[in-house]
Amino acid sequence: MKNCFTHISSDSEFEEKAFQTFSHQFENNPVYRSFCDLLYIHPSDVKEIQQIPFLPIQFFKSHQILSTTNAVQEVFSSSGTTGSITSKHYVTDLSLYEKSYLAGFKHFYGNIEDYVVLALLPNYLERKGSSLIYMVNDLIQKSKNSDSGFYLHNLDELATKLKTLDNQGKKVLLIGVSFALLDLVEAYSFNLKNTIVMETGGMKGRRKELIRKELHSILKQGFGTREIHSEYGMTELLSQGYSTGNGIFNCPPWMKVLTRDTEDPLTIENNNKTGGINVIDLANYNSCSFIATQDLGKIYDDNSFEIIGRFDNSDIRGCNLMVF
Structure with missing residues (x-):
């Protein structure tokens, strides 16, 4: 399954792969499993991709986010100011x-x-x-x-x-x-x-x-x-969106962007409303494919999206669910 994400050509194929990936990461990623457990969400309860829990991106600063026991080939790290804590993405399969x-x-x-x-x-x-x-x-x-x-x-x-x-x-x-x-x-x-x-x-x-x-x-x-x-793109992802102008981005078929309510991080917003950016990246099979970023944006009806800004640290909600 993990190597065929580039063959996705329809929404139904994307959803099927997303559910498979969620089940795999729920079973094999201890950090993500703990996060889902705290939310009382199990794969058997999830009927649509909007119900899949999105791991707050800050956990890449404090935990190894891995869904495999394979050896790490590369550690990608975010740029940061001197003394700041950077995100680390442990990549076990550079291919x-x-x-x-x-x-x-x-x-x-x-x-x-x-x-x-x-x-x-x-x-x-x-x-x-x-x-x-x-x-x-x-x-x-x-x-x-x-x-x-x-x-x-x-x-x-x-x-x-x-x-x-x-x-x-x-x-x-x-x-x-x-x-x-x-x-x-x-x-x-x-x-x-x-x-x-x-x-x-x-x-x-x-x-x-x-x-x-x-x-x-x-x-x-x-x-x-x-x-x-x-x-x-970002350190924590293995896929990128591109804009050919006007700051309007599109994703490749194995990546999808959703927006969440800024006050309730577990609620997915409708299109055309500003919210926190959630990303599904099916290339991230060995890490976590469901990430709640610190970006603010808007999704349009054709699935294109725009980045409007970033949350202040004081605005981040949902991360205090899990401190260990």
Whole structure:
């Protein structure tokens, strides 16, 4: 079951896999089982995916979230300020992550070999515990293009390469953290016609936080592009959502986003209402596929979604159910 999530092609198939995954993780993930037990929820009681318990994401900071006894191959960790507690995602099968992001990229953008991948991110050696860097490093390798690479510390070379490749009509993916993209457009002007500019979020104290609309407006003007794309992923997940513009994201077929009531974390909201973002990620078979994030967002009737903000720590409810 665990290796066939990329073959999902319908809502009914997704639900069947979600129920199978829930049963597996209930039986094999001690932390998740304890959380479900405290809620008095058993797989036999669950008739629809909205009834599956979503584990608060904060538990990745305090517990090993594993649904297998297999050896850990990689530990991905979130970035954080000095002294802060970071999330850790213990990955026992990197092939599931690779399968997910490669199939996800192909689903939204086509063959990676058609692109030159330019990364405005720390390179793999600088930020070895980052799941994003792991993914982008592999996309760079899979592109099989000598121009692909990391360029965070060499904006002059990147600016020249971007203009040259774009003028040559090459398909280019420029992927970067928000503050670095802003640095680039403040130092250089562009008029890109064949380049996808994708931001992955992240000011991390480097700049004043901007709302997405303001950020994208600055970047569109600076790069000369009609849209700014975005990636929605996190340390605790093995799948990503993508936006091709306007901050509206879509998921690959094995990932689904729901919203929960901000006052009652066990109640799933209807579409078009702002709530806490819950994610089902069926690639996360060996960890936990049902995660309540700290993001606030809205789901639309076509299953696309928008991220509106984040909970303050004081607004997080439901985590005090389980402190041990």
